[in-house]
Amino acid sequence: MTYPPHFDETLNKVKETRNFRKSQEIERLNDNERTRLIADFHPDYRDEGMEKLRIGANKGNRVPVELAKTLESYSIYNPDQLNLAEPDYCTDILIVGGGGAGCAAALTAHEGGAEVLMTTKLRLGDANTLMAEGGMCSPVRPEDSPYLHFIDTIGGGHYTNIPELVKALVSDGPEIAAWLMDMGVMFDYEEDGSLKVNHCGGHSRKRMLSCKDLTGLELMRVMRDELRDRQIPCLEFSPVVDLLLDENGACSGAVLYNMETGEMTTVHAKAVIMASGGIGRLHIQGFPTTNHYGATADGLVVAYRAGAELIHMDSIQYHPTGTVWPEQLLGQLITEVMRGQGAHLVNVNGERFVNELECRDTCASACIRECSERGNGVVTPTGFEGVWLDTPLIPDIKNHFVGIYQRFKKYDIDIQHEPILVYPTQHYQNGGLKINPQAETSLPGLYAAGEVAGGIQGKNRLAGNSLLDIFVYGRRAARRALEVNKDYGGSEKLTVEHIRDYHASLQELAVPKEQHSPVLLPDYTPAKQKAEV
Amino acid sequence: MADLIPIYYLGKKHLVPEGVTIMGAIELSGHRLVRGCGCRGGFCGACATVYRVPGDHQIKVGLACQTQIEEGMDVAILPYYPAQKILLNIRSEEDPVKTLYRMYPEMFRCLGCSACTKICPQDLSVMDIIAEAQRGNLTAVAEMSFDCVMCGLCASRCLAQMVPYNIAMSARRLYAYSSLPRPGYVDARIKEVEQGLYDGQIDELIDNGQEELQKLYAERDIECI
Numbered sequence A: 001m002t003y004p005p006h007f008d009e010t011l012n013k014v015k016e017t018r019n020f021r022k023s024q025e026i027e028r029l030n031d032n033e034r035t036r037l038i039a040d041f042h043p044d045y046r047d048e049g050m051e052k053l054r055i056g057a058n059k060g061n062r063v064p065v066e067l068a069k070t071l072e073s074y075s076i077y078n079p080d081q082l083n084l085a086e087p088d089y090c091t092d093i094l095i096v097g098g099g100g101a102g103c104a105a106a107l108t109a110h111e112g113g114a115e116v117l118m119t120t121k122l123r124l125g126d127a128n129t130l131m132a133e134g135g136m137c138s139p140v141r142p143e144d145s146p147y148l149h150f151i152d153t154i155g156g157g158h159y160t161n162i163p164e165l166v167k168a169l170v171s172d173g174p175e176i177a178a179w180l181m182d183m184g185v186m187f188d189y190e191e192d193g194s195l196k197v198n199h200c201g202g203h204s205r206k207r208m209l210s211c212k213d214l215t216g217l218e219l220m221r222v223m224r225d226e227l228r229d230r231q232i233p234c235l236e237f238s239p240v241v242d243l244l245l246d247e248n249g250a251c252s253g254a255v256l257y258n259m260e261t262g263e264m265t266t267v268h269a270k271a272v273i274m275a276s277g278g279i280g281r282l283h284i285q286g287f288p289t290t291n292h293y294g295a296t297a298d299g300l301v302v303a304y305r306a307g308a309e310l311i312h313m314d315s316i317q318y319h320p321t322g323t324v325w326p327e328q329l330l331g332q333l334i335t336e337v338m339r340g341q342g343a344h345l346v347n348v349n350g351e352r353f354v355n356e357l358e359c360r361d362t363c364a365s366a367c368i369r370e371c372s373e374r375g376n377g378v379v380t381p382t383g384f385e386g387v388w389l390d391t392p393l394i395p396d397i398k399n400h401f402v403g404i405y406q407r408f409k410k411y412d413i414d415i416q417h418e419p420i421l422v423y424p425t426q427h428y429q430n431g432g433l434k435i436n437p438q439a440e441t442s443l444p445g446l447y448a449a450g451e452v453a454g455g456i457q458g459k460n461r462l463a464g465n466s467l468l469d470i471f472v473y474g475r476r477a478a479r480r481a482l483e484v485n486k487d488y489g490g491s492e493k494l495t496v497e498h499i500r501d502y503h504a505s506l507q508e509l510a511v512p513k514e515q516h517s518p519v520l521l522p523d524y525t526p527a528k529q530k531a532e533v
Numbered sequence B: 001m002a003d004l005i006p007i008y009y010l011g012k013k014h015l016v017p018e019g020v021t022i023m024g025a026i027e028l029s030g031h032r033l034v035r036g037c038g039c040r041g042g043f044c045g046a047c048a049t050v051y052r053v054p055g056d057h058q059i060k061v062g063l064a065c066q067t068q069i070e071e072g073m074d075v076a077i078l079p080y081y082p083a084q085k086i087l088l089n090i091r092s093e094e095d096p097v098k099t100l101y102r103m104y105p106e107m108f109r110c111l112g113c114s115a116c117t118k119i120c121p122q123d124l125s126v127m128d129i130i131a132e133a134q135r136g137n138l139t140a141v142a143e144m145s146f147d148c149v150m151c152g153l154c155a156s157r158c159l160a161q162m163v164p165y166n167i168a169m170s171a172r173r174l175y176a177y178s179s180l181p182r183p184g185y186v187d188a189r190i191k192e193v194e195q196g197l198y199d200g201q202i203d204e205l206i207d208n209g210q211e212e213l214q215k216l217y218a219e220r221d222i223e224c225i
Helices: A005-022 A031-041 A065-071 A100-111 A146-156 A163-181 A215-229 A298-305 A360-371 A402-409 A465-486 A497-508 B022-028 B096-103 B105-109 B115-119 B126-135 B138-144 B153-157 B164-179 B184-194 B199-208 B210-219
Strands: A050-052 A062-064 A089-096 A116-119 A240-246 A251-257 A264-274 A316-323 A344-346 A385-390 A420-429 A432-434 A446-448 B004-009 B012-017 B048-052 B060-063 B074-077
Touching: A005 A344, A005 A385, A031 A360, A050 A065, A062 A065, A065 A298, A089 A100, A089 A251, A089 A465, A100 A116, A100 A215, A100 A264, A100 A465, A116 A264, A146 A163, A146 B199, A146 B210, A163 A465, A163 B184, A163 B199, A215 A465, A215 B164, A240 A264, A240 A298, A240 A497, A264 A298, A264 A465, A298 A432, A298 A446, A298 A497, A316 A360, A344 A360, A360 A385, A360 A420, A432 A446, A446 A465, B004 B022, B012 B022, B022 B074, B096 B105, B096 B138, B096 B164, B105 B126, B115 B126, B115 B153, B126 B138, B126 B164, B138 B164, B153 B164, B199 B210
Parallel strands: A089 A116, A089 A264, A264 A446, B004 B074
Antiparallel strands: A050 A062, A240 A251, A251 A264, A316 A420, A344 A385, A385 A420, B004 B012, B048 B060, B048 B074
């Protein structure tokens, strides 16, 4: 595969300018310059990509067109056909999602003595957590502190974060690191026995703990192993397609859809923890994504239909460095740590155009400006455009970034000697279900943790902060649910009245009958005529 | 438009564009995957795939999301393979090596056939990993098996009928738990947080409002790379 011959000219320029760039200082932008760059080039600011919600708790709010359509849709089944008098499962705490947040919640709830049932759309552990390369930020070093981590996170989020949520995030960070070590996670260490820490965009201290460049995989497989050791039950291939309420309007369970048999089942639970992940596979504004196959905003849909409030859903994070070539890897993540270790962002002429350690929205906007207004992008044979991430600047890249090195080697690209062509890719849903520091949503009985929750990261998340947030809020959600469950006064009587009401409102808006959600999986098959079976 | 070439998915012929991945080819043939598809980025091991190409007797493997198609290849995704997992109590006082031996004694039945190594889509030296496990060298097992995505292909080929990836999983956890250092500053920081050392500082930041925060953010000193 390697690079097409017409890349030779620009590849030579990158090589020729490498030595000069090493000693070049690129100033960071001030607040005004940064705001302007983002307003001019960040996809969140494209009016044609946004639409006002016509229904629900956030009626009138501006959200991505693709999300609006998903939220303004009918359930995928007929609510009148459920047998709510005899739920198929009864449990203390139902946990929706088998990624990092769901697993942390399940382990914590189990430690607290609750009966736990997990349910997930694909296999246990199939989630964005597993794909995280860089690492998890935690202010553990003596040179660092939760205070500094707080300032970095809230400044990076442009002061839109809910401050109390950031306080909880940074305060729990050290305990989370210890909790994971106690489970047998292989973090990276220096030879003197101190934890290896990496730098990354927007942070003022090196505070990213890593497990080589497969941090998420290591965290996920350790937690999954521990869940199995404790024999915590998990229903796989069973996504949630609606929430159930009790007669007082509190969340008291869920409707599950068995994707393999088509069967609908119901769960009664005293509390539900939503940890269903993000939105990337809705392909907001047509962007490729770094996200998992199942990231289709299911949790937002079902919670919104049940009345829960959303926050910051007009804010999507585009990671500056998604792969553009080879096309087979389109949209896949190149970790930020590469920039933290010295890789430059370089245009077609071999010039740097932004300080590589700026926040993600800033770097992404700068890449888009380079490829649009300034016309300095590198165009691929099939018309995609990107800029170079100059990886040969990184010392010992082959050992430090084994996963990425191997991935490109398969396509005859040696990242020790050649740069990687990148462009922003949809990476993270900054907003989500609005929560408080105890992970409670606006709907009683419903808790949220991980990417589906919003307000923690504000409108721009810093690298390494989501791997931390899944654990912090997964554990907080479980602890709060345990506490509330002690005085559980809910009803055994389940209802879907809220779904009937929601459907009636959709009909008033003349939403077409065949528009259903959650979409559960993206469809990458060719749009041929398919028979209805 | 790329040239169309034939591939066989579960024995059925499909014409697909040259250069796509096996997963892309299956989807372009009209299949919407439920099993056998996960992260689509080579991390999760959901799409372990076995295939043969014309004129070659050997069985080949790869992750469907990471492997390019070849003309005439005959493909099957192996979405699941039964595996035995022994429950581990990571906090037990037992010697970690003895724990591993007790859990998976079948590791000593390894016949040295190397079928596991040959089939690993991550190019891990699975047989050598098992040999290190037999020697009780947990450090080596942990380092050598670190890139394992637990796809299950090694277990499908093992003549001794063991599940190498679960043995390695337990070994990594035992190694990390028993051998990796826990720097004193981690527990010191946890204690500081518990004692409320940062609560006042952070609450003050919250109370002082955005302007003050903006000033502190602009003036913060940033550690060198």
